[in-house]
Amino acid sequence: MKLKINTYASYKHALPSELKDNVVIVIDVLRATSTIVTAIENGCGRIYPVMDVEEAMSIFSKINKDENVLLGGENGSMKISGFHLSNSPLEYSKENIFGKDIILTTTNGTRAINSAAISAHTVLIGSLLNASAVMQKALSYKKNITFLCAGTGGRYSLDDIIACGCMLSSIGNLDNYDLCDLSYSCINEYMICKDNIEKALTKAYQYKRLKRLGFKKDLEYCCQVDIIDNVPIFKDSVILKN
């Protein structure tokens, strides 16, 4: 029996029953999972991915006893008033976040992570930055794998799809896996643009939007492949180094 590899272009398209006992890789290239992978790489403690500002403030008031906790995230892609950090991965530098816990809320990414956790066996955090590492880690469980893209407001987002294709391409021989139609298409999308991912994304809605808002450096950063080896894992409501 071949292991299955399924892809959903938005977490809103997947039923909890479809993720049951799967290793789920959550992907939100622009920018939530790129930010999380970067923060864990730069030595933050725990990350609490939460649904909204209200939940972020509620958890903050409970856990910020020793002033070691930062609030991060975005609303409409912009920094939230009163928060320490936005959703820009470049802000999650060693000097800003080393040893700190972070409460993070974003429009699509942190919701996708919580949605995955309802029924998955394991939830891993993926991005282009750690593409090969997260794929290898996922395969090591010898379970069915689901790519759960954050998407944008329930829609297919090319940045996430290309990242899935990048991860799948790193497997090499796919003969032992049973891929869904979208997984095959992800590989095609990645193969077309692998020599210049950022150029391919200039057509994409979320790329154009973030560029217009002044986040060109974030876009360049998030389009890099395999510059990070760590694979954050989401367990018991927190994201940790794996």
Added chain:
Amino acid sequence: MKLKINTYASYKHALPSELKDNVVIVIDVLRATSTIVTAIENGCGRIYPVMDVEEAMSIFSKINKDENVLLGGENGSMKISGFHLSNSPLEYSKENIFGKDIILTTTNGTRAINSAAISAHTVLIGSLLNASAVMQKALSYKKNITFLCAGTGGRYSLDDIIACGCMLSSIGNLDNYDLCDLSYSCINEYMICKDNIEKALTKAYQYKRLKRLGFKKDLEYCCQVDIIDNVPIFKDSVILKN
């Protein structure tokens, strides 16, 4: 202001508000819309696309006064007991259906058509068979266009995606349109396989399934591009020649 062209891989992914005042092209290459396009081409009267067997029987008992009505469709891809026709386009020949009205129920396609009609300006029926014709017709309305794929059980189905790409490619210059990410990917998927669409589909779930069930001739038929010029339209609960 550029006209928008959006694509949904399953009708289940689209909110009625997102289709409002759009020209919606419904696509279910394997096999519902290929069957509808063929039936209209071969001179059937009205087609009633209905949600399930119960609704089909209910309408049949009301309209079959002169024994001019046929029941068609599938359940689990197979002919429904007591129905005159299955969902195989090859059964919808002139000799079988000329001048007849048809009540059709399928798992994904007829539901997508009814879903589109909730808020669309116009609902057109598309397939590879009439790809260029349906695209030209849709453009003639000078309105935003949505490709509403039937998909398979809420999932992305490569046959529908390639058909979208085929239609979009027939436009030529896309500079005057604002395409969503998935629309761009549809074009890529089509361009990769346009010289042998059936070969590309041998990896697809629905293709493999129908082949296993013995429908190889249907698959060959449905993969043909631009062999039909008519563009069926769905209006006031029936599909008619446009």
